[in-house]
Amino acid sequence: MKLLLTSGGVRNPSIRAELVRLLGKPIEESGALFIPTAQWGQPMCSPQSVYASIAGEWPDQEGLCDLGWASVGVLELTALPSIGADRWTSWVRDADVLLADGGEAVYLAHWMRESGLAGLLPELDDTVWVGVSAGSMAMTPRIGRLFVDWRPDGSDETLGVVDFSIFPHLDYPGWAYNTTESARAWAPTIGGPAYAIDDQTAISVAEGEVAVISEGHWEHFPG
Template identity: 70%
Template sequence: MKLLLTSGGVTNASIRDALIGMLGKPIADSNALFIPTAQWGQPACDPQSVWRSTADRWGDDPGLVGLGWKSVGVLELTALPSLAEERWMPWVRGTDVLLVDGGEARYLYTWMQQSGLAALLPELPDTVWVGVSAGSMVMTPRVGEEFLDWQPDGPDEVLGVTDFSIFPHLDYPGWPSNTLDAARRWSERIPGRSYAIDDQTAISVVGDRVEVISEGHWEQFDH
């Protein structure tokens, strides 16, 4: 699987170009599935925010579903355990890209496990995973206690597909808990490599190659 791990989505030309490179064809020729599941675990989200993300109504600039895909469908992970695998797995295998929204990473992790999607990922080498915030963090080893909103006293381990962790929304306006100093303190409790990235930054992972793509601000930490 090819990973495009963003903080705020496809927010600039550099990230968009990286996405097209991963797809190997234009966005207009590519099929996408949008996964909003992580929002349900985040107390700051609600049915209206899920609708805005699904309908691409957050602002003037397209973030995920409004990029001009050939087709876009919604894949709600909480529904998959009630369906036969032979029904939903072809939907996933047949798509070019999974667009995975933000919210609460541990909640998303739980439903990736319970739905069977996590087990399917190794069988999708050509599929592109575009994560936003928690949709990116779920691919890392740990999210840190600062980002545990669903079960604050629970573990912070997630899928560990990458060997680095991510602190998203660096220096986001009006979010005092997302400053660079806060990211440094977070990184001190995260073993190994980690990145703090703002909403104009993404991290691409293709095979063993990791590349930071940015028109904004990011920091790398190694502990």
């Protein structure tokens, strides 16, 4: 699987160009599945926010579903255990890209395991995973206590598909916990390498190569 791990989505031409490179073909020729599951675990999200992400109704912001895909479907992970893998795995295998929305990363990782999607990922060599915020953080080993909103007394461990952690929304206006100072305090608690990235930055992972794609600000913490 190829990964495009973003903080705020495909927000600039550099990130969009990297998405096209990972797909190996134009966005307009690619089929996508959108995964809203992480939102259900985040107390600040709601049925209205899920709809806004799917329908492209966030103000002044192009969402994952709005990039010009040949087709877009919704893959709700909490439903998959009730319908059986023989039905949904073909949907995933046929998709060119999986679009994982933001929300709560530990909750998303939990349902990726429970649904069986996490176990399928190693077989999806040509599929691109595009994450936004929690949709990116779920692929890391840990997110840190700062970002745990679901089961706050539980683990902060996620899937560990990559070997680094992500601090998203770096210096986002008005977000007191996402400052550079907070990121530098968070990094030593992770126990491994990490990146702090703003909404104009993405981390691309393909064939063992990690690259930062940015028209904004980011920091690397070697761990």
